[in-house]
Amino acid sequence: MNIVDINKPETEPADEYQRLKAALHRFVIERIEDEDVFYDGDTKRLAKSIAAYIGQYCRIYEFPIAEDEQAVLEKELLDEIAGYGPLQSLLEDPDVNDILINGPTSIFIERNGVLEKTKLRFLDDRHVLRVIRRMISPLGRRIDESSPLVDGRLPDGSRINAIVPPLSLEGPCLSIRKFRQEALTEDDLVSGGAISQEAMDFLKDAVHARRNILISGATGSGKTTLLNALSQYIVDGQRIVTIEDAAELQLQHSHVVRLETRPPNNEGIGEVTARELLRNALRMRPDRIIVGESRGGEVLDMLQAMNTGHSGSMSTVHANSAEDAITRLEMMVGLADFKGSDTLCQKMISSALDYIVHVGRCQDGHRAVFEIAAVSGKQCELEPVFCYDQTTRTMIRKARNQNGVERRSEPRTPQTGGGLS
DSSP states (O other): OOSSOTTSOOOOHHHHHHHHHHHHHHHHHHHHHHHTOOOTTOHHHHHHHHHHHHHHHHHHTTOOOOHHHHHHHHHHHHHHHHSOGGGHHHHHOTTEEEEEEESTTOEEEEETTEEEEOSOOOSSHHHHHHHHHHHHGGGTOOOSSSSOEEEEEOTTSOEEEEEOTTTOTTSSEEEEEOOOSSOOOHHHHHHTTSSOHHHHHHHHHHHHTTOOEEEEEOTTSSHHHHHHHHHTTSOTTOOEEEEESSOOOOOOOSSEEEEEOBOOOTTSOOOBOHHHHHHHHTTSOOSEEEESOOOSTHHHHHHHHHHTTOTTOEEEEEOSSHHHHHHHHHHHHHHTTOOSOHHHHHHHHHHHOSEEEEEEEOTTSOEEEEEEEEEETTTTEEEEEEEEETTTTEEEESOTTOOTTOSSSSOOOOOOSOOOO
């Protein structure tokens, strides 16, 4: 038996290598199943068995493999059996932020803010689907023609989204937003040019003074990264409740209660929304509430919480600018069946928020804080405090006489035990 069929036209080396790996994969799996041995997560023992079976395959079919090539095959087969196939090496690479699979032969990654196509590939659509199902099986989710969409997260916290035919015309597609194991610190953000030291000190003062802060930006602009960094300056001893769709926040704090939404099950029941969690959080005596992302009717409850004693709360929102963030909030308040006038809505937003911090990405992928604006007036007037010059990559202070505690004559007075019923 040969890997390459002599009756077929000559194939590209990459195709031949994939066929070899597929044949070896079937050979190894059959023998491991025949052994009826459970490895129970012992990857070293499994790796030894894989190496032995590759050697056996080469002897049976007289197929010589160089030592370095065999080492690569051993690693890839181990990833296929115990990991996530071709994606395993990308998941282990700390420089890769996003992994995007558009069918079996098109795998892209984002590295340092720039998208690039990799040479990795799957064997076929079934191979992609097998990896997706391995990722979501611990979550009790399924994906097939009757349920072609799925969201979830990996054990390390990385977010995943998959969509398969008939909705996807490119074959099974998978998007992975990797979870950073160590949150970026103030020094990382300042040294990396994401924010100036002066602007960072301003935001630190705002956090200490219990100002309500909204961070806006596009997908992948660094909203959660900045939120993590700012949360480090919350005074220890305060009770914090976080609400997220997928747990990403890494609060270095002694008193944190983490809540996570739940999607409906396969029967369409059991969903728990961010708004339900937020209303419940108000009964948990929080000093501060942090909503990972505001995207729906929970915005109304968040604004009311900020106005009724839970000062120093923070959240993020998808928007193209600080001004657009206000418009987005007004729209989401409307989604919550708010019965008041537009003027009342604007007054409520202005009363709740102290600062909007807008983050974004330059054309080369560099992430930075583009604007820090103070919210004031009955019609949500924005007063720029810091602005980012993309040409010089420096932050310019606009309001020279303003710091993190001067917008209000006194720091917000925290109230505990209250909230919406």
